[in-house]
Amino acid sequence: MLTAQALFEKKIYHHALFYCQLAVEKQLKALVIKNRNRAAPTIHDLVDLATVVKINTSKEQNEQLRVITSFNLAARYDTESYKFKRNTNRKYFSTWYKITKEILLWLKNL
Secondary structure (H helix, E strand, O other): OHHHHHHHHOOOHHHHHHHHHHHHHHHHHHHHHHHHOOOOOOOOOHHHHHHHHOOOOOHHHHHHHHHHHHHHHHHHOHHHHHHHHHHOOHHHHHHHHHHHHHHHHHHHOO
Protein backbone atom coordinates (compact mmCIF):
# COMPACT_ATOMS: atom_id res chain seq x y z
CA MET A 1 0.00 0.00 0.00
CA LEU A 2 3.00 2.28 0.49
CA THR A 3 3.88 1.79 -3.17
CA ALA A 4 0.30 2.52 -4.19
CA GLN A 5 0.42 5.74 -2.20
CA ALA A 6 3.78 6.73 -3.73
CA LEU A 7 2.49 6.10 -7.25
CA PHE A 8 -0.65 8.09 -6.46
CA GLU A 9 1.51 11.03 -5.42
CA LYS A 10 3.28 10.79 -8.78
CA LYS A 11 -0.17 10.70 -10.49
CA ILE A 12 0.45 7.21 -11.87
CA TYR A 13 -3.03 6.07 -10.91
CA HIS A 14 -3.33 2.91 -12.98
CA HIS A 15 -0.18 1.37 -11.46
CA ALA A 16 -1.20 2.57 -8.00
CA LEU A 17 -4.42 0.58 -8.39
CA PHE A 18 -2.41 -2.46 -9.49
CA TYR A 19 -0.57 -2.31 -6.16
CA CYS A 20 -3.91 -2.12 -4.34
CA GLN A 21 -4.88 -5.38 -6.06
CA LEU A 22 -1.54 -6.90 -5.19
CA ALA A 23 -1.91 -6.00 -1.50
CA VAL A 24 -5.31 -7.71 -1.26
CA GLU A 25 -4.03 -10.74 -3.19
CA LYS A 26 -1.07 -11.14 -0.83
CA GLN A 27 -3.31 -10.81 2.23
CA LEU A 28 -5.68 -13.47 0.91
CA LYS A 29 -2.78 -15.79 0.07
CA ALA A 30 -1.40 -15.30 3.58
CA LEU A 31 -4.79 -16.39 4.92
CA VAL A 32 -4.67 -19.51 2.74
CA ILE A 33 -1.34 -20.43 4.30
CA LYS A 34 -2.46 -19.58 7.82
CA ASN A 35 -5.96 -21.08 7.79
CA ARG A 36 -5.61 -23.94 5.33
CA ASN A 37 -2.00 -24.86 6.15
CA ARG A 38 -1.01 -25.18 2.51
CA ALA A 39 0.60 -23.18 -0.23
CA ALA A 40 -1.58 -20.57 -1.84
CA PRO A 41 -2.67 -21.25 -5.41
CA THR A 42 -0.97 -19.32 -8.19
CA ILE A 43 -4.07 -17.37 -9.14
CA HIS A 44 -4.80 -13.65 -9.05
CA ASP A 45 -8.60 -13.66 -8.89
CA LEU A 46 -9.53 -12.26 -5.48
CA VAL A 47 -13.01 -13.80 -5.44
CA ASP A 48 -11.52 -17.22 -6.14
CA LEU A 49 -8.91 -16.72 -3.43
CA ALA A 50 -11.61 -15.75 -0.93
CA THR A 51 -13.37 -18.99 -1.84
CA VAL A 52 -10.18 -21.00 -1.24
CA VAL A 53 -9.82 -19.37 2.17
CA LYS A 54 -13.50 -20.23 2.83
CA ILE A 55 -14.45 -16.82 4.12
CA ASN A 56 -17.96 -15.50 3.88
CA THR A 57 -18.22 -12.42 1.72
CA SER A 58 -21.23 -10.22 1.13
CA LYS A 59 -22.44 -9.45 -2.38
CA GLU A 60 -20.89 -6.00 -2.02
CA GLN A 61 -17.53 -7.45 -0.96
CA ASN A 62 -17.63 -9.91 -3.86
CA GLU A 63 -18.25 -7.07 -6.29
CA GLN A 64 -15.46 -5.01 -4.75
CA LEU A 65 -13.06 -7.96 -4.99
CA ARG A 66 -14.10 -8.48 -8.62
CA VAL A 67 -13.39 -4.84 -9.50
CA ILE A 68 -10.08 -4.82 -7.64
CA THR A 69 -9.10 -8.03 -9.46
CA SER A 70 -9.56 -6.17 -12.75
CA PHE A 71 -6.79 -3.74 -11.73
CA ASN A 72 -4.29 -6.60 -12.08
CA LEU A 73 -4.88 -7.18 -15.77
CA ALA A 74 -5.77 -3.63 -16.66
CA ALA A 75 -2.49 -2.23 -15.40
CA ARG A 76 -0.25 -4.97 -16.77
CA TYR A 77 -1.19 -5.61 -20.39
CA ASP A 78 -0.74 -2.98 -23.08
CA THR A 79 -4.16 -3.00 -24.73
CA GLU A 80 -6.00 -2.98 -21.42
CA SER A 81 -3.46 -0.69 -19.78
CA TYR A 82 -4.00 2.08 -22.30
CA LYS A 83 -7.77 2.13 -21.76
CA PHE A 84 -7.41 1.76 -18.01
CA LYS A 85 -4.79 4.51 -17.77
CA ARG A 86 -6.97 6.85 -19.79
CA ASN A 87 -9.98 6.22 -17.53
CA THR A 88 -8.33 6.46 -14.12
CA ASN A 89 -7.95 9.66 -12.21
CA ARG A 90 -7.40 11.00 -8.71
CA LYS A 91 -11.05 10.56 -7.66
CA TYR A 92 -11.30 6.99 -9.01
CA PHE A 93 -8.05 6.00 -7.31
CA SER A 94 -9.08 7.63 -4.02
CA THR A 95 -12.38 5.74 -4.00
CA TRP A 96 -10.75 2.38 -4.63
CA TYR A 97 -7.81 3.06 -2.33
CA LYS A 98 -10.27 3.62 0.52
CA ILE A 99 -12.18 0.43 -0.37
CA THR A 100 -8.92 -1.52 -0.57
CA LYS A 101 -7.87 -0.31 2.88
CA GLU A 102 -11.26 -1.34 4.29
CA ILE A 103 -10.96 -4.81 2.74
CA LEU A 104 -7.42 -5.23 4.05
CA LEU A 105 -8.52 -4.24 7.55
CA TRP A 106 -11.41 -6.73 7.37
CA LEU A 107 -9.09 -9.52 6.17
CA LYS A 108 -6.49 -8.79 8.85
CA ASN A 109 -9.18 -9.14 11.50
CA LEU A 110 -10.35 -12.57 10.34
